[in-house]
Amino acid sequence: MDVRSLEFKQRSVIALDEPNLQKALKQGKAGFQGNRARAIDLVPEWQQIRSDAKVMKDHTLENLDYYLLQYEAAVEANGGKVHWAPTAADANRIITELVTNAEAKLVVKGKSMVSEEVALNSALEAAGVQTVETDLGEYIIQLAGEPPSHIIAPAAHKTKEQVSDLFEKAHGGPRIEDRPGLVTQARHVLREKFMTADIGITGANLFIAESGQHVLVTNEGNGDLCSSVPKVQIVITSIDKIVPTLEDAAATIRLLARSGTGQHISNYTSLYGGPKAADELDGPEQYHVVLVDNGRSTMLGNAFRDMLRCIRCGACMNHCPVYGNVGGHAYGWVYPGPMGSVLTPNMVGLEQTMDLPNACTMNGRCAEVCPMSIPLPDLLREHRRLQFQRGLGGKVARGTLAAWAAVAKKxxxxxxxxxxxxxxxxxxxxxxxxxxxxxxxxxxxxxxxxxxxxxxxxxxxxxxxxxxxxx
Ligand code: SF4
Incomplete structure (x- = not known):
């Protein structure tokens, strides 16, 4: 996906004048915020779980090499294979080779932000492989030819009427306008894809060093069909998603579902850890995990290490007044909102993303709701400091800031x-x-x-x- 973060201002202006988007954003914000607040109110030990998770994740990042190697050994003991992808290009090359070696023509995919980050679908299409997104939101935006606008609700920017238009065009037949009808229609189309696909690719919400398993959290069960029906299962995830033990995974899931959708637990929370055993009837014959670095090792050693605790719950963007008004596409790349404004400059360069750290109002709500206690405003301020230190930005802005700083110090x-x-x-x-x-x-x-x-x-x-x- 092209990086268009330098167009943030222009895209924001367009977004503010887009009535369908504004309607969808308002509905989404109210739902996410209310559901999260109600779910958390029912957990008196919430702050304790949150601070334990921070300690656990900081320890894991401190010993990342140890846990990654432990995980690799456990996956291989389970009969699977771990592939290391230092860059996005490596991830695409590895997966394309796996797919072409299997002579696959059709791939079904579960939602994976890492696959969006590396632009996996484009790489597979270039190799002549049809790739079908099976998460309903991802399926909708694939039909629309658009990137996701939210990390857990990729089609959050679409209204029901827009989805009806897309389905009518893609599926033919009578126009359906009610939500259950639209879901049923998508289910029929996708069911056939699951049954005929050669390979299933999903992301992983977490992976567990001691057992060599990965955790997949969905509300539709599509990830489980991608994982268990095709003969080859490929998991693409990033190195920061590791946790040491099953208990750590369970504690993190308590934070993830409540922070994201306000559920106590997602409808489907599944663990996978290898190909099917000789005495099992179902499951894939091959199990591959592609671990993507793509700049995360650098973040481990710089001022942005805290960001590697992120569990991609989306709470920060659900509570951000900027995201809540302009939506995800204004950010111009894969990750929107506060977490995106910290991550994107690290992944694609500060020069490509000048406005993102500056769009923040510093109201601090994102850090308050972040289940992993990531100090997002501090990290955004650090990007601003780096911009100034490197002499990036317009002369007027730099001159104004320098004059303001000189006066503010006295x-x-x-x-x-x-x-x-x-x-x-x-x-x-x-x-x-x-x-x-x-x-x-x-x-x-x-x-x-x-x-x-x-x-x-x-x-x-x-x-x-x-x-x-x-x-
Ligand atoms: S930064 Fe925090 S709130 Fe935002 S997606 Fe990551 S874990 Fe969730």
Whole structure:
């Protein structure tokens, strides 16, 4: 997938004016936030599970080489094979070879963000292999020829009417407009693909070092059909998804489902760990796991290591006011929202993603809801610091920031300059207390009012309050 993150501003403007997208985003946000809050309220030990998971994951990352090798040995003892993919190109080459060696013509796929990251479908199509996405959301966007807009709800940007249009065109036949009818139609089409596919490819939500198993979490069961019907099973995942033990996996799953969809557990939470045994009737004859690095080893040694704790639950984007208004496609690559704004610059380069760290409002909600306690605003601030340090960005922005920093470091000058400015802005804000337009801030005021300052600076108000407390 091409990186189009430099178009963030233009894409955001288009997104804000797109009524279908705005409708879909509003519905999605309300559902995700409410469901998560209700699910977490029922778990009094939530903060304890969360902090234990952070400790476990930090320990795992500290000893990543040990656990990865333990996992490889366990998979091979189970009769499977681990393939190491340092880059996206390596992952595509390895999987394409596996697919062509099996003389496969049809591949069914479960949802995998790592496969989106490496653009696996394009590589397979170039090799003449038909690839069918089987997660309903992924299937919808595959028909639409679009990338996912959310990491757990890839078609979150589509309304029911848009899905009806897509299905009518792709499937022919009478137009269906009710949700159960649309799901049934997709199920019929996909069922035939499962039964005739040569290979099933899925991602893995976690993989377990001690047992050589991977955990697959879905709500539709499509991942399980991809894993157990075709003769060859391929799993593509990234090296940071490892946990040491089955208990660690169970604890992480408690966080994942509640944070993502607000479920206590997803409908299907399955463990796989090798090809079928000689005395088993069902299951694949071959089991391959492709472990993708693609920049994660570098993150292990830089300021962004905390990001490797991410379990891809989507809670940060479900609570982000920026994502909630512009949707995932504005971010211009695979990973949207706060986690994407941290990950994407690490994976494709800061030069390609200039606006992403700067789009953050620093309200901190993402870090509050992140089940793995990832300090997302701090990491975004670190990207901003690196941009400035490397001399990236426009001269005007850099000059403005340098001037602001020089003034902000001297409180007396800062207060002398800001106090009259605040008073003037407060005066012209008038009775309404908001600006509907303001020269130089048209991008802001075209979408929302700008609140006028209330009378005085924060410092002046603070001093006044302290004085009145003493008197
Ligand atoms: S950064 Fe945290 S909240 Fe966001 S997807 Fe990852 S684990 Fe979930």
């Amino acid at each position: 409180p007396s000058i800062y207060q002398t300059l800001t106090r009259p400015a605040v008073k003037v802005m407060s005066y012209f804000g008038g009775k309404s207390g908001v600006y509907k337009t303001l020269p130089g801030l048209g991008s802001w005021t075209s979408q929302r009012d700008l609140p006028a300052p209330q009378g005085d600076t924060f410092m002046a108000q603070w001093r006044k309050q302290q004085k009145s407390k003493k008197s």
